[in-house]
Amino acid sequence: MNWLTRIKTLGDRIKKNLKKTMATKAEQMSSPYTSCHGKPILKKTLEQNNFVCAECNFHHKLEPHQYFSSILFGKNIYTEIDSPVPYEDVLNWEDNKKYTDRLAQAKKASGLKCGILSVEGKIKDIDVVVSCQSWKFIAGSISMPEGENVLSAINTCLEKKLPYVFIAKSSGMRMMTSSLSLAQMTRMTLAVNELKRAGLPFITIITNPTTGGTSASIVPLADIILAEEGAIYGFAGKRIVQNTETRPLDENFQTVEWAKNNGQIDKIVNRKDLKDTLYNLLSILLKKNSEVNSENSNETSELNIKTREAS
Numbered sequence: 083m084n085w086l087t088r089i090k091t092l093g094d095r096i097k098k099n100l101k102k103t104m105a106t107k108a109e110q111m112s113s114p115y116t117s118c119h120g121k122p123i124l125k126k127t128l129e130q131n132n133f134v135c136a137e138c139n140f141h142h143k144l145e146p147h148q149y150f151s152s153i154l155f156g157k158n159i160y161t162e163i164d165s166p167v168p169y170e171d172v173l174n175w176e177d178n179k180k181y182t183d184r185l186a187q188a189k190k191a192s193g194l195k196c197g198i199l200s201v202e203g204k205i206k207d208i209d210v211v212v213s214c215q216s217w218k219f220i221a222g223s224i225s226m227p228e229g230e231n232v233l234s235a236i237n238t239c240l241e242k243k244l245p246y247v248f249i250a251k252s253s254g255m256r257m258m259t260s261s262l263s264l265a266q267m268t269r270m271t272l273a274v275n276e277l278k279r280a281g282l283p284f285i286t287i288i289t290n291p292t293t294g295g296t297s298a299s300i301v302p303l304a305d306i307i308l309a310e311e312g313a314i315y316g317f318a319g320k321r322i323v324q325n326t327e328t329r330p331l332d333e334n335f336q337t338v339e340w341a342k343n344n345g346q347i348d349k350i351v352n353r354k355d356l357k358d359t360l361y362n363l364l365s366i367l368l369k370k371n372s373e374v375n376s377e378n379s380n381e382t383s384e385l386n387i388k389t390r391e392a393s
């Protein structure tokens with residue numbers, strides 16, 4: 083055995099031992115602990131604080147049912163909007179895995195038919211349609227079924243004269259369906275135009291991370307653009323942008339705080355205030371409960387301009 087083989091054997095042995103000490107996926111799921119800022123944290127404690135770390139304020143990723151049950155509506159107090167799921171693997175795509183296998187895995191992990199779940203519910207006394215993206219479904223990417231889902235949600239808004247809220251968390255358009263995914267940017271844009279034509283309010287909420295074609299289509303088209311604290315928001319990755327720039331980028335480049343300073347976001351919200359903020363904004367845009375939203379409300383003063391624009 084030469085020295086090179088010896089080093090490789092030693093490396094393999096270390097790797098094997100490390101693997102033995104790491105928790106399996108099943109063990110991680112069943113554990114009462116998760117981790118944040120390099121420390122263990124009780125899942126129950128995190129849940130009681132809207133899935134926001136009390137120590138470092140990190141807003142942990144939430145799946146659609148968690149947003150609906152824990153943040154906006156209350157446990158299962160909402161109705162799912164049905165939408166068609168067209169056959170997707172039209173390109174017969176395969177990279178290191180078959181696309182059909184990826185889809186099956188995503189459906190199992192998220193418990194959803196596609197990467198967006200749209201529902202009808204009530205935020206306090208305001209009826210609303212909300213669509214939310216799932217990170218567990220191929221990193222919140224958008225393809226034909228997700229486009230159909232947004233169209234079904236917006237159709238419901240048009241039929242019932244309801245406001246629309248879109249909670250974004252996405253890596254962009256799904257590469258496995260190529261231009262058919264990109265076409266969803268246009269379809270969603272046209273659907274949003276119909277909302278605007280009907281005078282129905284549209285609010286987006288940027289959550290961590292929102293990138294790619296999602297940040298270049300449906301998200302910036304809203305009447306009001308909200309963002310959760312600390313989220314990443316941008317089109318291409320920071321490193322890719324840096325490669326095309328001669329000067330160094332800002333340290334907080336592509337954070338929502340940076341985007342707000344550059345006029346791309348209206349308001350940054352802590353998750354604990356999200357429901358109240360949405361309620362106040364919708365009240366103003368729908369011209370409801372005007373006496374409740376008095377002038378001392380931040381939302382009211384910030385949004386007077388928007389309301390005038392909308393009317």
Ligand SMILES: [Zn+2]
Binds near residue numbers: 118135139140
């Ligand atoms: Zn933390």
